[in-house]
Each structure stands twice: as structure tokens, then as C-alpha cells.
Amino acid sequence: MNVNPYLSAAQQTIFTQAKIGIAGLGGLGSNVLSHLIRAGVSHFIAADFDTVSPSNLNRQFFFADQIGQKKTTALTENLRRINPDVELEFHDCLLTEENIPEIFKNCHVVVEAFDKADAKTMLITALSKTNIPIVAASGLAGFGKSNDIRVRKVGSHLYLIGDLTSGISPELAPASPRVGIAAAMQANTVIAILLGIQI
Amino acid sequence: MPKITFNGKETEFTAGESLLAFLQSRRFAVKSLILDWNGQILTEKDPLDTLYPKDGDTVDLFSMVGGG
Structure with missing residues (x-):
């Protein structure tokens, strides 16, 4: 099923052939998937070991009746309501420096969608020996300062999105608008x- | 004294100083940092103590903070 009738034939061909990796299915990953599927991208490889918890509902693409379900299961159900034909290769596992290159080896782009800072750098390290473009995020907690969130190209294949300073802390929670x-x-x-x- | 462009500013450094020593002398904790060294991406897992910037190099730092 083609959910985006506004694509040109050339764009549709590119989107149909693309395979996108998503590392983490939380506030970033679940919403990136929703956007890309609505845009017409249809093949994804993703991983997350977590279950849906009440604190996820302030920003993640899950629903109250899915609390306790595996994120891979709940998100498959939600995303197929947008496009029943989307190809989702979801791994219910912890991503590590060792398994990341193998899981995402056939991806054209990988999205870093982790929560913790050390996991974010770990993914960049794990894929540094490949030429796969990485789209990572850093600095998105709190409210306001929308214009501080921007895209930077770092080196030849890393794209960093965020304000680079607003990390989560007891005083600064992640919330739906900025995430x-x-x-x-x-x-x-x-x-x-x-x-x-142009990015 | 040799100079590098560090975070967009021309900065003097000691010849023979490693990237790690350069950053530590400026009180940067390497943990959760991404370095762009002349377009090459480095993290704390790379051997920064064995990499030596040269005159005219570019080094930019980006901090990875939690949240997602």
C-alpha cells in the first residue's frame, strides 16, 4: 500500500528500495518510524528490548492499553495501522557494540534513537568503521527553545540533531513537543x- | 607555536601533544564527546592518546547528552 500519493515516481522508487535502521523504539524511534512510514518509506530494521511503561506515554507512539507489552510488538501493531504493508524487521534485544554492525549491515541510513548518552556514542563507535550515514540526536529535553534544535553535519556521514546541551536530568524531563x-x-x-x- | 582550528577558533597547541592531552589540558572530559578531526569522527573508544594533531588541523567537539 502506498500511503503517500504525493511522491514523484522517482521518489517512490527510492523510498521503496530504502532500508532504514532504527536503534531504539522510544520517544525518538517510535516517532521517526511514524513520520517515515507516512512519508512513504516502507522497510525498516529496528531493535529495542524494553516494554511499554506509563512514563512513556508523554512522548512515545504507544497507547495506555499497551502498557506492559513489548515495544516491538506494540509498535508493530500501531505502525501497521498507518500502512498494513510496511516491512518491519524488529529485534527484541539489547543493542551492543558487537551486534549493531551485524543487525544494521544492510541499512542505507541508521537512526540513533537511544535514551542514554553513553549508548548514543556507543552506536556511533559501532558504526564508525562502516560508511552508513548515522542520524543521531543530542539535546532535546525540556520545553521551549524550539529554534535551538537544529541539524549539524559532522564529518562525512554523521548528522547530529538537537541543541547539544539539554540533557535529561531530575529538573529537565523529556516531553512530547521537543522530542x-x-x-x-x-x-x-x-x-x-x-x-x-539539502538537509 | 602550531595552531589548530578548535571549535571554530584558531587555537595554539604544543607540538607533539596528543588529542587526549590537548582536550584534557582544556578541561574537556572525553566521555560522551564526539570529535570531528579533519572530518574523521572519533569517540572516547578511539585511541585519542596516540593521535597527534598537526598545524592547520580542524577539531570540533560535540557533546552527546541523554534523552530520547
């Missing part, structure tokens, strides 16, 4: 990479 801005910018950057247009 959503960052996730939408990650999705839009993936599309720009696929289409070869």
Missing part, C-alpha cells in the same frame, strides 16, 4: 539523505 521536533528532524534528514537533497 517530537527532534524525531521529525531526524526523519526529514533521513529523507534528505535518501533523495540527495
Whole structure:
């Protein structure tokens, strides 16, 4: 099923052939997937070991009646309601420096969608020996300061999205608007990479 | 004294100083940092103590903070 009738034939061909990796199915990953599927991308490889908890509902693409379910299971159900034909290769596992290169080896772009700072750098390290473009996020907690969230190209294949300073802390929680801005910018950057247009 | 462009500013460094020593002398904790060294991406897992910047190099730092 083609959910985006506004694509050109050339764009549709690129989107149909693209395989996108998503590392983490939380506030970033679940929303990046929703955006990319609505845009017409249809093949994904993703991983997360977690279950849906009440604290996820402030920003993640899950629903109250899914609390306790595996994120891979719950998100498959939600995303198939957007496009029943989307190809989702979801791994219910912890991503490590060792398994990341293998799981994402056939991806054209990988989205870093972890929560913790050390996991974010771990993914960048794990994929540094490949030439796979990485779209990562850093600095998106709190409210306001929308214009501080931006996209930076770092080196030849890393794209960093966020304000680089607003980390989560007891005083600064992640919330739907800013996490959503960052996730939408990650999705839009993936599309720009696929289409070869300005990020 | 040799100079590198560090975070967009021309900065002097000691010849023979490793990337790690350069960052530590400026009180940067390497943990959760991404370095762009002349377009090459490095993290704390790379052997920063055995990499030596040269005159005219570019080094930019980006911090990875939690949240997602």
C-alpha cells in the first residue's frame, strides 16, 4: 500500500528500495518510524528490548492499553495501522557494540534513537568503521527553545540533531513537543539523505 | 607555536601533544564527546592518546547528552 500519493515516481522508487535502521523504539524511534512510514518509506530494521511503561506515554507512539507489552510488538501493531504493508524487521534485544554492525549491515541510513548518552556514542563507535550515514540526536529535553534544535553535519556521514546541551536530568524531563521536533528532524534528514537533497 | 582550528577558533597547541592531552589540558572530559578531526569522527573508544594533531588541523567537539 502506498500511503503517500504525493511522491514523484522517482521518489517512490527510492523510498521503496530504502532500508532504514532504527536503534531504539522510544520517544525518538517510535516517532521517526511514524513520520517515515507516512512519508512513504516502507522497510525498516529496528531493535529495542524494553516494554511499554506509563512514563512513556508523554512522548512515545504507544497507547495506555499497551502498557506492559513489548515495544516491538506494540509498535508493530500501531505502525501497521498507518500502512498494513510496511516491512518491519524488529529485534527484541539489547543493542551492543558487537551486534549493531551485524543487525544494521544492510541499512542505507541508521537512526540513533537511544535514551542514554553513553549508548548514543556507543552506536556511533559501532558504526564508525562502516560508511552508513548515522542520524543521531543530542539535546532535546525540556520545553521551549524550539529554534535551538537544529541539524549539524559532522564529518562525512554523521548528522547530529538537537541543541547539544539539554540533557535529561531530575529538573529537565523529556516531553512530547521537543522530542517530537527532534524525531521529525531526524526523519526529514533521513529523507534528505535518501533523495540527495539539502538537509 | 602550531595552531589548530578548535571549535571554530584558531587555537595554539604544543607540538607533539596528543588529542587526549590537548582536550584534557582544556578541561574537556572525553566521555560522551564526539570529535570531528579533519572530518574523521572519533569517540572516547578511539585511541585519542596516540593521535597527534598537526598545524592547520580542524577539531570540533560535540557533546552527546541523554534523552530520547
